[in-house]
Amino acid sequence: MAGSLNKVCLIGNLGQDPEIRRTQGGNAVANFSVATSESWRDRNTGEKKEKTDWHNVVVWNEGLAKVCEQYLRKGSKVYIEGKLQTRKWQDQGGADRYTTEVILQFDAKLIMLSGREDSAGDSRRDDRGSGRDEGQRRGGNTRGNDNSGGYGGGGSGGNFSRDLDDDIPFEMPWR
Amino acid sequence: MAGSLNKVCLIGNLGQDPEIRRTQGGNAVANFSVATSESWRDRNTGEKKEKTDWHNVVVWNEGLAKVCEQYLRKGSKVYIEGKLQTRKWQDQGGADRYTTEVILQFDAKLIMLSGREDSAGDSRRDDRGSGRDEGQRRGGNTRGNDNSGGYGGGGSGGNFSRDLDDDIPFEMPWR
Amino acid sequence: MAGSLNKVCLIGNLGQDPEIRRTQGGNAVANFSVATSESWRDRNTGEKKEKTDWHNVVVWNEGLAKVCEQYLRKGSKVYIEGKLQTRKWQDQGGADRYTTEVILQFDAKLIMLSGREDSAGDSRRDDRGSGRDEGQRRGGNTRGNDNSGGYGGGGSGGNFSRDLDDDIPFEMPWR
Amino acid sequence: MAGSLNKVCLIGNLGQDPEIRRTQGGNAVANFSVATSESWRDRNTGEKKEKTDWHNVVVWNEGLAKVCEQYLRKGSKVYIEGKLQTRKWQDQGGADRYTTEVILQFDAKLIMLSGREDSAGDSRRDDRGSGRDEGQRRGGNTRGNDNSGGYGGGGSGGNFSRDLDDDIPFEMPWR
DNA sequence: TTTT
DNA sequence: TTTT
Numbered sequence: 264m265a266g267s268l269n270k271v272c273l274i275g276n277l278g279q280d281p282e283i284r285r286t287q288g289g290n291a292v293a294n295f296s297v298a299t300s301e302s303w304r305d306r307n308t309g310e311k312k313e314k315t316d317w318h319n320v321v322v323w324n325e326g327l328a329k330v331c332e333q334y335l336r337k338g339s340k341v342y343i344e345g346k347l348q349t350r351k352w353q354d355q356g357g358a359d360r361y362t363t364e365v366i367l368q369f370d371a372k373l374i375m376l377s378g379r380e381d382s383a384g385d386s387r388r389d390d391r392g393s394g395r396d397e398g399q400r401r402g403g404n405t406r407g408n409d410n411s412g413g414y415g416g417g418g419s420g421g422n423f424s425r426d427l428d429d430d431i432p433f434e435m436p437w438r
Numbered sequence: 439m440a441g442s443l444n445k446v447c448l449i450g451n452l453g454q455d456p457e458i459r460r461t462q463g464g465n466a467v468a469n470f471s472v473a474t475s476e477s478w479r480d481r482n483t484g485e486k487k488e489k490t491d492w493h494n495v496v497v498w499n500e501g502l503a504k505v506c507e508q509y510l511r512k513g514s515k516v517y518i519e520g521k522l523q524t525r526k527w528q529d530q531g532g533a534d535r536y537t538t539e540v541i542l543q544f545d546a547k548l549i550m551l552s553g554r555e556d557s558a559g560d561s562r563r564d565d566r567g568s569g570r571d572e573g574q575r576r577g578g579n580t581r582g583n584d585n586s587g588g589y590g591g592g593g594s595g596g597n598f599s600r601d602l603d604d605d606i607p608f609e610m611p612w613r
Numbered sequence: 614m615a616g617s618l619n620k621v622c623l624i625g626n627l628g629q630d631p632e633i634r635r636t637q638g639g640n641a642v643a644n645f646s647v648a649t650s651e652s653w654r655d656r657n658t659g660e661k662k663e664k665t666d667w668h669n670v671v672v673w674n675e676g677l678a679k680v681c682e683q684y685l686r687k688g689s690k691v692y693i694e695g696k697l698q699t700r701k702w703q704d705q706g707g708a709d710r711y712t713t714e715v716i717l718q719f720d721a722k723l724i725m726l727s728g729r730e731d732s733a734g735d736s737r738r739d740d741r742g743s744g745r746d747e748g749q750r751r752g753g754n755t756r757g758n759d760n761s762g763g764y765g766g767g768g769s770g771g772n773f774s775r776d777l778d779d780d781i782p783f784e785m786p787w788r
Numbered sequence: 789m790a791g792s793l794n795k796v797c798l799i800g801n802l803g804q805d806p807e808i809r810r811t812q813g814g815n816a817v818a819n820f821s822v823a824t825s826e827s828w829r830d831r832n833t834g835e836k837k838e839k840t841d842w843h844n845v846v847v848w849n850e851g852l853a854k855v856c857e858q859y860l861r862k863g864s865k866v867y868i869e870g871k872l873q874t875r876k877w878q879d880q881g882g883a884d885r886y887t888t889e890v891i892l893q894f895d896a897k898l899i900m901l902s903g904r905e906d907s908a909g910d911s912r913r914d915d916r917g918s919g920r921d922e923g924q925r926r927g928g929n930t931r932g933n934d935n936s937g938g939y940g941g942g943g944s945g946g947n948f949s950r951d952l953d954d955d956i957p958f959e960m961p962w963r
Numbered sequence: 964t965t966t967t
Numbered sequence: 968t969t970t971t
Contacts, residue, residue, distance in 0.1 A: 266515075266724045266971075267474035268449035268692060269491060271522060272797070274867060274899060275442045299442035316444060316523055340441075340901070342618060342799060342867070347446060347522070348491055349538070363524070363538030370720060374616045374799060376865070376901050441899045443867060447622070449692060449724060453968030473969040492968070513969060515726070517624060517692070517793060545895055549624060549791045551690070551726050616865075617824035618799035619841060621872060625792045628964030648965040649792035666794060666873055667964070688965060690791075697796060697872070698841055699888070713874070713888030791967075 269346040271365045273318055274376065275299040277339045281322075281331040293322035293331035297343060297365075320345070323368040334375055344372035444521040446540045448493055449551065450474040452514045456497075456506045468497035468506035472518060472540075495520070498543040509550055519547035619696040621715045623668055624726065625649040627689045631672075631681045643672035643681035647693060647715075670695070673718040684725055694722035794871040796890045798843055799901065800824040802864045806847075806856045818847035818856035822868060822890075845870070848893040859900055869897035 281295040300315040320343060322328045335341065345367040354360050367373060456470040475490040495518060497503045510516065520542040529535050542548060631645040650665040670693060672678040685691065695717040704710050717723060806820040825840040845868060847853045860866065870892040879885050892898060 266449065266726065267451075267476070267969095268447060268517070268722070268724060269474040269476070269493075270447045272445045272447075273443055273522075274901075275444070299444040301442070301444070316521075318444075318522055318524075342443070346491075347448075347493055347540075349493075360535075361537075365522075370722070372618070372720070374618060376616065376799075441901065443897070443899060449726075451969040453970095471968065475970075477971090488971095490969080515970075545897070547793070547895070549793060551624075551791065616799065617801075617826070618797060618867070619824040619826070619843075620797045622795045622797070623793055623872075625794070626965040628966095646964065649794040650966075651792070651794070652967090663967095665965080666871075668794075668872055668874075690966075692793070696841075697798075697843055697890075699843075710885075711887075715872075792965095 271318075271343070271345050271347050273297050273299055273320075273343045273365065274340070275318070275343075277335055277337055277341065278317060279337045281335050283328065283332045290325050291328035291332065293320075293328040293335075295320055295331065295335065297341065319362070319364045321364045321366050322371075322373070323366055324371055327367055327371060327373055330373065338377070340376040342372070342374040342376055343367065344370075346371075446493075446518075446520050446522050448472050448474055448495075448516075448518045448540065450493070450515070450518075452510055452512055452516065453492065454512045456510050458503065458507045465500050466503035466507065468495075468503040468510075470495050470506065470510065472516065494537070494539045496539045496541050497546075497548070498541055499546055502542055502546060502548050505548065513552070515551040517547070517549040517551055518542065519545075521546075621668075621693070621695050621697050623647050623649055623670075623693045623715065624690070625668070625693075627685055627687055627691065628667065629687045631685050633678065633682045640675050641678035641682065643670075643678040643685075645670050645681065645685065647691065669712070669714045671714045671716050672721075672723075673716055674721055677717055677721060677723055680723065688727070690726040692722070692724040692726055693717065694720075696721075796843075796868070796870050796872050798822055798824055798845075798866075798868045798890065800843070800865070800868075802860055802862055802866065803842065804862045806860050808853065808857045815850050816853035816857065818845075818853040818860075820845055820856065820860065822866065844887070844889045846889045846891050847896075847898070848891055849896055852892055852896060852898055855898065863902070865901040867897070867899040867901055868892065869895075871896075 275297040278296040278298055281293045284292050284294070286292060297318045297320055298315050299318065300313055302311060302313040304310070305312055322331055343365065345365045347363065348366045349361050349363045352360050352362065450472040453471040453473055456468045459467050459469070461467060472493045472495055473490050474493065475488055477486060477488040479485070480487055497506055518540065520540045522538065523541045524536050524538040527535050527537065625647040628646040628648055631643045634642045634644070636642060647668045647670055648665050649668065650663055652661060652663040654660070655662055672681055693715065695715045697713065698716045699711050699713045702710050702712065800822040803821040803823055806818045809817050809819070811817060822843045822845055823840050824843065825838055827836060827838040829835070830837055847856055868890065870890045872888065873891045874886050874888045877885050877887065
């Protein structure tokens with residue numbers, strides 16, 4: 264259907280270190296969950312209440328996935344902009360099951376809101392025992408990338424900046 | 439967690455007429471699903487592809503639910519702004535299952551994008567055999583509401599307009 | 614500053630036909646204004662009030678600008694997603710002046726919400742005397758583009774579809 | 789016009805401490821500017837470029853304005869969700885001038901993204917000589933508010949939490 | 964200047 | 968299950 268919009272915006276904290284997988288084509292994909300929560304005061308009892316929601320995030324975007332691998336950790340606060348997608352699968356009994364995820368693929372955005380100290384700028388960070396395959400993580404991250412903070416869903420190459428078109432000035436020549 | 443954001447924005451079409459339920463407290467709740475889709479051209483074969491996603495929407499907001507009941511129908515195009523929530527339940531075998539929904543409750547927004555002709559301004563619309571309990575729907579909708587189009591998540595009373603505070607001018611007196 | 618977000622989302626109607634200009638480099642740029650409005654009931658007098666805001670939109674994106682040229686007209690309803698930008702200029706007296714615009718450039722989105730009948734799918738639409746240079750408009754639009762409705766801020770070539778990467782499956786092979 | 793959307797979302801840093809004014813009706817209004825920026829690499833020269841945009845924010849919302857007064861300072865990072873509004877005024881020469889601002893009024897949201905240490909939790913913060921009227925600020929802020937972090941555009945009273953309706957359960961009784 |  |  265032409266003319267539709269599917270957008271999810273979250274600000275929350277990672278529940279665990281991102282898990283990085285590779286597709287058969289070799290592309291990096293990152294998985295993690297993000298907690299958001301809301302609090303309110305009960306109208307009747309006056310007591311404070313809080314409810315936390317967990318969101319499964321899947322980063323189907325080579326550049327963004329590498330950023331996740333390198334900079335995000337359990338507890339990191341992020342702004343995430345992606346789309347909602349529900350995927351069907353079969354459980355052991357062969358019954359249909361559905362899982363809804365927030366997909367970062369195209370037009371996606373990820374902004375790191377934690378200070379750099381929360382993230383991992385090098386490979387000597389303390390390992391908090393997440394059980395992740397560290398060998399895999401350490402494989403490809405040695406090249407420096409000083410582009411910290413905000414990432415558009417740029418190209419799939421190593422350059423995460425947005426490569427704005429220089430032919431497009433910020434001033435408008437005819438005015 | 440203070441300081442989190444949980445927002446979903448959709449523009450899409452309803453897959454069927456909204457279903458209206460009442461809570462035990464008598465509040466209206468509307469349920470419907472919204473389709474969004476994206477299309478692209480396959481890089482290798484050049485053929486056009488399209489993928490549709492379905493989103494379950496639950497309107498936990500008395501005023502907005504009534505608007506849905508009165509104006510939305512199968513095929514209606516809407517802009518929806520709500521939050522993501524996953525709810526746990528048990529299937530017949532007692533196994534945990536999860537369902538993710540887009541909740542319109544507080545700070546929610548619903549804008550009707552179909553022309554009025556697509557919606558139901560009166561009760562004489564053609565029934566497309568949705569199997570819904572028509573008796574319930576026809577119960578409370580006779581009062582006129584000329585507030586068509588956009589609705590903030592206003593009060594739970596019959597007045598859907600936002601009742602802006604008149605003490606707040608649009609000009610700033612000190613400038 | 615890494616890690617910032619600048620996003621404007623509007624649903625409104627065009628106040629006039631878009632104006633298309635060309636940069637010296639030959640790129641198309643579209644300008645138009647969009648009206649949004651809100652209505653409320655005065656708390657004291659009970660009378661209905663309405664306030665309309667006008668937003669200047671500048672489409673610095675070859676593909677999107679062509680879509681505007683071809684499909685948008687005075688009165689067209691659109692969803693627009695861009696960024697806020699204030700530009701400095703000098704008035705005749707040499708005094709600094711500032712104009713704030715909604716820029717559609719990268720990561721921008723434009724969804725046509727009016728039916729096709731409101732827009733111009735051919736060149737036989739009635740000309741409402743907008744004074745626009747019709748010669749220019751008619752010049753390059755003859756090639757068919759059946760991609761109606763929603764446009765991401767795709768490439769600057771003639772292909773407005775998003776060219777998703779085929780290496781990226783919608784299923785996740787390891788699960 | 790029914791059915792319109794006017795939303796601005798920013799993540800950025802305050803350029804100076806917020807200025808708090810009072811309307812003649814006694815309501816607090818906060819003003820500050822927020823910087824967002826984007827960076828990219830020049831296609832031709834390969835050099836890094838950065839552009840910063842400044843946004844004027846006006847908080848026409850008693851509760852939110854007090855939060856700004858109490859917690860935000862020059863440099864604070866915030867997520868802001870408001871609407872775009874252009875206001876007309878006359879310069880000294882009587883010529884019409886326009887200023888565009890991001891208004892936080894209804895449906896507005898402000899999330900503090902800096903750690904608490906950047907903000908002012910008490911009145912003993914260092915004064916960075918902003919020239920603001922300190923007497924006015926110190927006037928009304930002594931009451932404790934432990935509601936740090938995220939604020940919906942709640943009521944105009946002292947309770948900034950959202951007072952969710954207890955009649956609305958998070959589970960759906962009929963399922 | 965739009966729209967309902 | 969929608970829509971183009």
